[in-house]
Amino acid sequence: MRWIVPTAIVLAALPAAARAAGDPSRDVLWAALKTCVLAKRLADRTFPCLDVDLGDMDRPGTAVLRAPGEPTHVVVMPTDTVAGLEAPVLRGARGIAYWRAALAARRFASAPLKGRVPVEEVGLAVNSARGRSQDQLHIHLDCIKPRVLAALRTHGHGIRATWAPFPVPLAGDRYLALRVTAAEAERFNPFAALVRLPGRRDLRQTSLAAVATPAGDPDPGYYVLAYRAPRASAEDLMDHTCGAADRAATP
Numbered sequence: 001m002r003w004i005v006p007t008a009i010v011l012a013a014l015p016a017a018a019r020a021a022g023d024p025s026r027d028v029l030w031a032a033l034k035t036c037v038l039a040k041r042l043a044d045r046t047f048p049c050l051d052v053d054l055g056d057m058d059r060p061g062t063a064v065l066r067a068p069g070e071p072t073h074v075v076v077m078p079t080d081t082v083a084g085l086e087a088p089v090l091r092g093a094r095g096i097a098y099w100r101a102a103l104a105a106r107r108f109a110s111a112p113l114k115g116r117v118p119v120e121e122v123g124l125a126v127n128s129a130r131g132r133s134q135d136q137l138h139i140h141l142d143c144i145k146p147r148v149l150a151a152l153r154t155h156g157h158g159i160r161a162t163w164a165p166f167p168v169p170l171a172g173d174r175y176l177a178l179r180v181t182a183a184e185a186e187r188f189n190p191f192a193a194l195v196r197l198p199g200r201r202d203l204r205q206t207s208l209a210a211v212a213t214p215a216g217d218p219d220p221g222y223y224v225l226a227y228r229a230p231r232a233s234a235e236d237l238m239d240h241t242c243g244a245a246d247r248a249a250t251p
Contacts, residue, residue, distance in 0.1 A: 029065070029077065029134040036063050037079050050074065050108050053101070060094050062101040064108055071112040072122075072242045075138040076102045082137040085126045086203035090137070090191035099190055102139040109141045113242065117143055123211035123238060129204040131233035140235050143242035144211050145171060152223055153214050159223055163197055166225065171236045173227050179213070181221040190224055197226055207232035 024031075036049035046052045048065065055061030061079030078098060082089060090098070106122040123144040126137070148170050155167050159179045166177040176197060180188045194206055209225040225234065 026133065026135045029075070029138055030081075030136040032065060033063055033077055033079065033136065036065070037061070051105070052079070054079065060097050062098065064105045066108070067240070070142075070240050072109045072117075073140065073142045073238075073240045074105060074108045075140055076105045077136055077138045083135050084129055084132060084137050084204075085191055085194065085206065085208060086129060087137065091189065091195065092192075095189040095191035096187060098137070098139065099188060100186070102141060103185070106141055109143070117242060118215075120212040120215065121149065123209055125209040125234040125238060126207065127235050128207045128229070128232035131207055131229075131231040131235075140238060142238040142240055144237055145239045146243070147171075148237050149211070149214070152211065156213060156217065156223060163193075163226075170225065173229065173232075173236070175209075175225045175227045177226075178224050179219065179221060180210075180224055181219060183221075185221055188222075193224065194226055197228075199228070202228065205230055205232055207234040209234035209237050 032048055036046055036052050037054070039045045039047055040052040040054060046063075049063045050066055051064040053059075053062050063077050063079055065075050065077065067073040067075065076098065078094070082094075089095075102124050106119045106124075109122045110117055110119045121144060122141055125140040127140075132138075151166075151168055151170060156179075158167065159177045161179055161181075163176045163178050166175045169175075178193065190208055190210060194203060194208060195201065197206070205228050206226060207229075210222050211225075212222055213220050225237070227234070
């Protein structure tokens with residue numbers, strides 16, 4: 001995904017050190033985020049973001065931004081500097097807060113579809129260090145590919161509370177999966193859960209996704225998915241055109 005923000009905004013909002021590093025393109029989201037936070041503080045407006053929560057002593061701030069040209073694709077970001085899912089700070093209370101904020105923000109992805117795709121079919125994804133284009137933590141929210149949802153419906157009954165291999169590839173990659181019940185979701189921390197993945201521990205090569213269990217599931221909650229690869233990108237599970245909405249609209 002490419003983020004496009006006017007060059008003047010980028011250069012004004014980026015810290016001098018980032019600009020001097022020679023790759024300001026990896027800080028475009030950070031620049032947009034700082035613009036949103038400034039607008040919220042000075043004028044109680046959120047543009048170019050959809051929503052800005054400045055947080056308080058007990059809750060970190062977050063912002064929601066829509067991807068250019070993709071009405072259902074939004075990202076949730078901390079208003080503080082957090083590079084990515086490998087950041088140690090995410091394994092504590094802040095990780096739980098960002099997970100909650102992302103779940104709450106799914107409504108921004110489903111709203112343009114006017115009920116054709118339920119909020120429960122909007123997934124979350126965080127890419128690995130080399131699988132992402134930006135160096136500010138951003139949780140992608142969008143429709144999940146129908147084939148991925150179908151595989152989860154077929155095999156989801158076998159997903160348990162601890163990490164285990166998912167039996168079939170998802171969008172061409174082999175994932176590990178665990179189930180989080182609805183009762184546990186409020187206090188769940190997906191970033192801390194990644195530390196318990198079997199095998200080598202390399203969070204910079206790890207990517208994460210989550211989606212609600214389907215309607216009628218006897219143990220409702222969320223499927224959490226993760227895999228490792230040099231450029232791991234769980235965003236590949238998403239359909240940024242949200243083709244499922246077009247099929248739902250077809251008589």
